[in-house]
Amino acid sequence: MKTSFSKWSWTALRMLLGGILLYSSLYKIHSPAAFAHQIYNFKLLPVWAINPVAITLPWLQFISGGALILGLGTQGASALILLMMLTFQSAVASALLRGLNISCGCFESGGNPATWLSFGRDFLILLLAAVVFLRERKRATL
């Protein structure tokens, strides 16, 4: 019984992470120009790289999130998600440390600025990604 319960909770965690990624990819897929603007605001990538990243990254989120939900290729998907979250958190931290006013420019109002509070919230997602990734790796070697 116990093993079956923990198996289900692992599945739930994996699907939760997949759901978050999938959900957050939707508006970026819908409005690639707004997402490109967001990337530009971080002032980290060379200008030639901004649009290709804005075009590809949302789909990477969508596909790896979907893979976690469906339970397909979960090792690769969780590794990609962990990598994306690490990159994203580093970018936000660097922007906050540089004192940039990161406003996405995705809505007329310019959206909400990134703060250490939003950084903390996203850190929880990073932790979730790390836990799921380690679990999937372990499962593969069993």
Place this chain on the structure above:
Amino acid sequence: MIKQAALFLALSLGCGALRQLAPNGLSWMGRWPTSSTSAQEAYTMMTQEGDPAFVDLATAIRLEESKAAFFIDARSLADYKAGHVPGARSLPFYELDTTREKALAGLPMDSPLVLYCEGIDCELSIFLGRELKKFGYTNLKIFYGGAPEWKNAGLRMEK
């Protein structure tokens, strides 16, 4: 694991390429300002149809000297206090809701307003322009070179 990740990446590239063909697809080559972009070029890249018109440095100087327009500083209050265009009012974009009434007190909707921010790295003047337009202000312009261009021209900054 690596194979799975590579497959997902390839799929993403494919989906992204297909998405390009749908409405509001993004071109692979973007046009974004760099440090060598002029204020007017950067303004063109970052604005859209219906945004307030561009004002260059020479015009900004003329408007300030003749007091023919009110300058509005979209940066934070701290940046404003560190030095702003003489006579400018502070209206930080992120404090718009709480400071708007006081900052724009006594200005009719058709007052000539020149919005500025921290040069081509800062779009808050554009965002502010869009918001003020919604509030009904009709005579808005953007001095996109902003505080850095003013300062670098050796013009007086008020503290």
